Amino acid sequence: MELFEVAEAGAGPYGVAVGPDGGVWFTLVHAGEVGRLSADGSVERFGLGAPECGPSVITVGPDGALWFTRMRDNRIGRVTVEGGVRSFAVPTEDAGPYGIAAGPDGALWFTELGANGVGRITVDGEVTEYPLPVAGAFPSMIAAGADGALWCTLNQADAVARVGVEGEVTVHRLPTGGTAPVGIAAGADGALWYVGIGGGLLGRITVDGKVTEYPLADRAAKPHAIAADGAGRLWFTEWGAGRIGVLTPDGRRDGYPIPGPGAEPHGIAVGPDGAVYAALERGQIARLAG
Structure with missing residues (x-):
């Protein structure tokens, strides 16, 4: 594992x-900045x-820019x-945009923590908002599914929602x-995979709503973000344990401890070469070779 210093303590690398x-692009949630880590380690x-x-949260948009x-x-x-x-601007006051992902329709889709909804923004900046049918759901991260819909986690409702590109919602x-x-x-594998920060588990939900759970050995690890690679592995951050975890296609769960105290890994991403990157609260980006 390589560690790259990208910010001072307190700046808060997040996505x-x-x-x-x-x-490797990242957000600095406490400093109000975004950054770029080059292959040579320069920032x-x-x-x-x-x-x-x-x-x-930050993602690649359909226009080749980074959206956050x-x-x-x-x-x-x-x-x-x-x-x-x-x-x-997001039209609804105090919407609290959080998760974001590129959709299959050429737009970006995002969650609204405070407004209990999801939003769609075109690359020209036109925003449309859709309410969720579960009060106080606290929609968190979002991803495009193989079925042409968007899927988001509902943190306070213990649920996952499917959102069609016309805004129709199904809650699982x-x-x-x-x-x-x-x-x-x-x-x-064509399914959606989520992590439960409260339950200490990974879950798999098919596009027709069937759920399978994979409990972690350390149920207090607080898994936070998850990313898939091309080999069928699921990589995730264990925020409470200072580890990067992986679930292999045969069901094996492994962990890679991050050296040193106070790592607090948040966002995670996989590069085209299979390398895994995690943003560490203490001011670093961690890299695991693919």
């Missing part, structure tokens, strides 16, 4: 994505003009691979109370 330029940081905006949520000032941000930054309740799902990703 991470591998860009089309080969750089560039880009201010957003609003130190308290709370940039959170600004949870604390109710905006969606965009940064080009050259570092050009702009942002777009999870079998274990207190699961508190956060991260979600499409697997190579």
Whole structure:
């Protein structure tokens, strides 16, 4: 495992994505910036003009730019691979945009923690919002499924929601109370995989709603984010345990402890070469070779 210093203590690396330029892009949730880690270990940081905006989850958009949520000032941000930054307002006050993913319709889809909804933003910045049918659900992360819909975790409802590109919603309740799902990703097997930060487990949900759970050996590990690789492995951060975990296609669960105290891994991403990157709260990006 390699560790790269990308920010000072307190800046808070949070979301991470591998860009089309080969750089590893990340958000600094407490500093109000986004950054880029190059293959040679050099770091560039880009201010957003609003130190308290709370940039959170980041993803690659269909236009080749990086798109990210600004949870604390109710905006969606965009940064080009050259570092050009702009942002777009979310209409609902205090919506609290958090998770974000590229949809199959050429737009970006995001969750609204505070407004109990999901939103769609075109690459031109036009926003449409859709309410969720479960009160106080706290929609968290979101991913595009193999069925052409968006799937998001409902952290406080112990559920996963399917959202069609026209905004229609189907809610699937999870079998274990207190699961508190956060991260979600499409697997190579055509299913969606989520992690339960409260239940200490991984879950698999098929596009027709069938759920299978995989409890972790350390149920207090607080798994937070999850990403799939091309070999069928599911990689996830164990925020409470300072580890990067993996579930292999044959059901084996392994963990890679992050050296040193206070790692607090949050976002995770897999590069085209199979390398795994995790954003560490203490100011680093961790890299595991593929």
